[in-house]
Amino acid sequence: MVTYQDIYPSEALLRSFDVVRPRAAELLNLEYFEAEPARMPHEVFTQHHLLLNLRETPMRVENWRDDAHRDFTYQPGEIVLTPAGIRSGWQWHEKSRVIVITIMPAMLERFATSELGLVLGARQLRDTPQALDTDLCQSGVMLLEALRNRATGSEVMYESLARIFLVKLVQRYGELRSEALDFSRGFTASHYKRVLDFVAERFAGAISIEEMARVTGLSPAHFSRLFKEVIGDSPYQFVMDYRVEQAKRMLGEQSRPLSDIALACGFADQAHFTRIFKRLTGMTPRAYGLAQ
Structure with missing residues (x-):
């Protein structure tokens, strides 16, 4: 599959990945367009993409989504959200004024799991395909203004x-696993939240399977099996993923020694930290820190 950016018919006036550090840019990519009437070919994209209409007057737009064709009036303050994996094509008949936000599914999954539980x-x-959401549009405008303002901070x-x-996107448009379906074998959303809170509080120190199981009220063997079935990762892998996410934040502090970050995130030593970090991200901690 291609990325949404691969087939833009015009250049964006402003792009977040040209302005902000990788740590911030990896959350979501924002591009702002004021584009003349044009057409985008039909493609299946690797990212979720979200269009926020900033025009003050309605405009005619055509949108193809898999086998469906929509010829509609795009109203001010409306959004169009297309999940990754849907074949999508566009044609707009008037000059657009739109924010395009693209999000990688793996990033959104990590964000929802590690930060929202x-x-x-x-x-x-x-x-x-179309929804009035002036609040989300305004949030997009605030992001755009933050990009335009090159001041300190x-x-x-x-x-x-x-x-x-x-957070707003997931709350309003997220498809969560059904507790009745996915948590039906004894591991509930409440169990998961207890584990997440425990790891968030204790990630700098040693964390055992027995301790994680204890906060759920399950036996270690039962907990490990159910956790893997529901979450998709072993409890050990979940803890490593969480520690690496916290380390990414600390690597933004350029003067902080890697050995200090390793210990602060619960790794045995700097070598252990480097090995796990590279396995999960494809980069060494030092290379990641220099890219910030």
Whole structure:
């Protein structure tokens, strides 16, 4: 599959990955367009993509989604949300003024799991061909303004606003795993939240399977089996993923020694930290830190 950016018919006026650090940019990618009437070919994309209409007047738009064709009036303050994996094509008949946000499914899954305590379903986001959502549009405008403002602290502002945007997106359009379906064998959403809270509090120290099982009230063997079935990762892998996510934040502090970050995130030593970090991200901690 291609990315949405591969087939844009015009250049964006502003792109987040040109402005902010990788740590902030990996949350979501924002591009702003004021584009003349044009057409995009039909493709299946690797990312979720979300269009936020900033025009003050309605415009005629055509959108193809798999086998469906829609010829509609795109109203001010409306959004169009297309999950990854849907064949999508566009034609707009008037000059657009739109924010395009693209999100990688793996990133959204990590964000929902590690920061919201939610487990997204396989589809992650609901297919939303058209919806009035002025609040989400305004959140997009705030992100855009943070990009335009190159003052000190604007990147931190962008990252904070990106997290707020993702929370709203998941709350309104996220497809969560059904507790009745996925948690039917004794591991509930409440169990998962207890584990997440425990790991968030204790990740800097040793964490055993027995301790994680104890907070759920399950035996270690039963807990390990159910956790793997429901979450998709072993409890050990979940803890490693969480530690690496926390380490990414700390690597933004350029003067902080890697050995200090390793210990702060619960790794045995710097070598252990480097080995796990590279296995999960494809980069060494040092290379990741320099890219921030």
